[in-house]
Amino acid sequence: MGKKLLLKDDHIAGIQSYDVYRKNGGYASVEKAVKTMTTEAVVEEVKKSGLRGRGGAGFPTGMKWSFLAKPPGIARYLVCNADESEPGTFKDRYLMERIPHLLIEGMITSSYALGANTSYIYIRGEYYYVARILEKAIDEAYANGWLGKNILGSEYSLDLYVQIGAGAYICGEETALLESLEGKRGNPRIKPPFPAVAGLYGCPTVVNNVETIAAVVPIVNDGGDEYAKIGIGKSTGTKLISASGHINKPGVYEIDLGVPVEEFIFSDKYCGGIRGGKKFKAVVAGGSSVPILPADLILKTAKGEPRLMSYESLADGGFATGTMLGSGGFIVMDEDTSIVKNLWNFTRFYHHESCGQCSPCREGTGWMEKILHRILDGHGTMSDIDLLWDIQGKIEGKTICPLGDAAAWPVAAAIRHFRSEFEEYIKNPKSIKDVKHYYRLNNLQSA
Amino acid sequence: MKDIRFSEESMALVQRMMKRYPEGKHKSALIPILHIAQAEFDGWLSPEVMNYVASVMNIQSIEVYEVASFYSMFNLKPVGKCLIEVCRTSSCWLLGAEDVIRHLEKKLNIKVGETSSDGMFTLKSVECLGSCGTAPMLQVGADYYENLNLEKVDALVSRLKSEGKRKTYTDLPEPRTL
Ligand SMILES: Cc1cc2nc3c(=O)[nH]c(=O)nc-3n(C[C@H](O)[C@H](O)[C@H](O)COP(=O)(O)O)c2cc1C
Numbered sequence A: 001m002g003k004k005l006l007l008k009d010d011h012i013a014g015i016q017s018y019d020v021y022r023k024n025g026g027y028a029s030v031e032k033a034v035k036t037m038t039t040e041a042v043v044e045e046v047k048k049s050g051l052r053g054r055g056g057a058g059f060p061t062g063m064k065w066s067f068l069a070k071p072p073g074i075a076r077y078l079v080c081n082a083d084e085s086e087p088g089t090f091k092d093r094y095l096m097e098r099i100p101h102l103l104i105e106g107m108i109t110s111s112y113a114l115g116a117n118t119s120y121i122y123i124r125g126e127y128y129y130v131a132r133i134l135e136k137a138i139d140e141a142y143a144n145g146w147l148g149k150n151i152l153g154s155e156y157s158l159d160l161y162v163q164i165g166a167g168a169y170i171c172g173e174e175t176a177l178l179e180s181l182e183g184k185r186g187n188p189r190i191k192p193p194f195p196a197v198a199g200l201y202g203c204p205t206v207v208n209n210v211e212t213i214a215a216v217v218p219i220v221n222d223g224g225d226e227y228a229k230i231g232i233g234k235s236t237g238t239k240l241i242s243a244s245g246h247i248n249k250p251g252v253y254e255i256d257l258g259v260p261v262e263e264f265i266f267s268d269k270y271c272g273g274i275r276g277g278k279k280f281k282a283v284v285a286g287g288s289s290v291p292i293l294p295a296d297l298i299l300k301t302a303k304g305e306p307r308l309m310s311y312e313s314l315a316d317g318g319f320a321t322g323t324m325l326g327s328g329g330f331i332v333m334d335e336d337t338s339i340v341k342n343l344w345n346f347t348r349f350y351h352h353e354s355c356g357q358c359s360p361c362r363e364g365t366g367w368m369e370k371i372l373h374r375i376l377d378g379h380g381t382m383s384d385i386d387l388l389w390d391i392q393g394k395i396e397g398k399t400i401c402p403l404g405d406a407a408a409w410p411v412a413a414a415i416r417h418f419r420s421e422f423e424e425y426i427k428n429p430k431s432i433k434d435v436k437h438y439y440r441l442n443n444l445q446s447a
Numbered sequence B: 001m002k003d004i005r006f007s008e009e010s011m012a013l014v015q016r017m018m019k020r021y022p023e024g025k026h027k028s029a030l031i032p033i034l035h036i037a038q039a040e041f042d043g044w045l046s047p048e049v050m051n052y053v054a055s056v057m058n059i060q061s062i063e064v065y066e067v068a069s070f071y072s073m074f075n076l077k078p079v080g081k082c083l084i085e086v087c088r089t090s091s092c093w094l095l096g097a098e099d100v101i102r103h104l105e106k107k108l109n110i111k112v113g114e115t116s117s118d119g120m121f122t123l124k125s126v127e128c129l130g131s132c133g134t135a136p137m138l139q140v141g142a143d144y145y146e147n148l149n150l151e152k153v154d155a156l157v158s159r160l161k162s163e164g165k166r167k168t169y170t171d172l173p174e175p176r177t178l
């Protein structure tokens, strides 16, 4: 209980360097896999671990790997998704910046399991300095024989490259990412075919999140069964949570899945409670795309059970009373937060980031932003709330990729749980002026 | 108009980049190469620069335009030496991003999207930069400036002004304490 797997060496000085990383047991999973295991055996361990994708969708990784098509004579690719652009999420940057070799090691072990001889880490352009850190780690791995031809004297060869993006949230969606990696605009592809059949350059491809790939290292080292002992139910293992907003201790926390939400928010081990002694109002638990929940529903499910930090518990009650673990971007809001203004902020984000392929998303996100702006400008009408509801419902499920859903869900949830706040702004526009929308920075210093 | 041509060093890097992909797939190098071009040619991608990149990569100019216009980090208009990009999304907004933006607007005497009259600064507000736990934050070139307050913003602007150097994403980053 409480054992760290990914961040266990985070405190060790110099762990960014190859020598220190290696001295602390680094690259053992590559040795074990390449020297003593078949590729199928590695996939089997990942299946046994119950690991689920850490990028947001939570799809079982072992299953995804076993879907990879293996036509003879055709290259297969592993692509790591380091686009990390979901608002509220910063765990992948933390991991790559502080323990870069863990990702490189995970990429080698995973590429071996999938039979990929060329792999790419697609990283968002703004993380240019992190890309440099990864490239240095890759150079060290080549120099020490972990990459290149005939790794550890085996038949297995692998080349690994960092690919830089250039600013586009949509490129985190796996098929948009592949388009971008091919040197094109980040327009998502229609599925099927899934990347497992026709991905990068039309070849079978697995796309996995940074954290997912890093988790393969302890899974191979200790065995899938050992990993599956951590966590609760189908939420096995540990999860990196990016905690931010109005809390005393923002940061990245590696938790055992299943920690109670209340403990996570209020314990000094984690967020350390709400800053400035304020009351706690709401949480967006898994990155900006997941439904916002008011304090009572995030602490306890509608059935009155304590809510846990797990895929199942956070989703308990469906969208009526629950939410999602998503990417683990945990944004906490205090009593002074304007839910309507926060929603406008999110909606502006989705409008800005829509790739524009599908009309419901391209137009709808803009309409929602404008209507929210109108309400905040003091010109809203009661029918605007219904209009917002109507538009979000006409985006959800009607687009090529899930960005449409991601834009619709926050709107639906804000209306569902905080309708009275919208109504108050519309009935009494003066109240908008009184709302403290954000901390004034000068006050923040004295807080 | 000065001659548009990569330095020898950049050209070598560009050639290496195109070899990272399977035979015939070198178009994959377009985005990384555009970053190099933007850094080398005054921080933005003029039509001439994009045409040049197309010729170096042996692809159509339109293939370069359509990519350059999709991604927010590529500037299709001239920018100041230092592009200040303030995160305006969720956690940064909750913790005072609007204050940072208003403060910079006043201090630099420009609005978001504009360039100061001395050509030193362009102010931009951008979406979440993956640094929400250290909000509010902003980016200049390769560097993240986190846990901001107005004094830190002032100190940064003064320093950038006195250094007077162009900042690009491809710069070597300043040392960070982890
Ligand atoms: C709009 C959008 C943005 C996404 N952004 C990311 C991202 O930044 N990082 C990520 O790992 N997955 C992201 N995803 C999920 C990916 O499409 C994909 O499911 C994931 O990379 C698979 O890896 P995993 O199974 O290891 O989670 C995004 C999805 C959508 C629809």
Ligand code: FES
Pocket (backbone or CB within 6 Å): A087, A088, A089, B087, B088, B089, B090, B091, B092, B093, B127, B128, B129, B130, B131, B132, B133, B135, B137
């Ligand atoms: S919200 Fe500003 S960095 Fe994420």
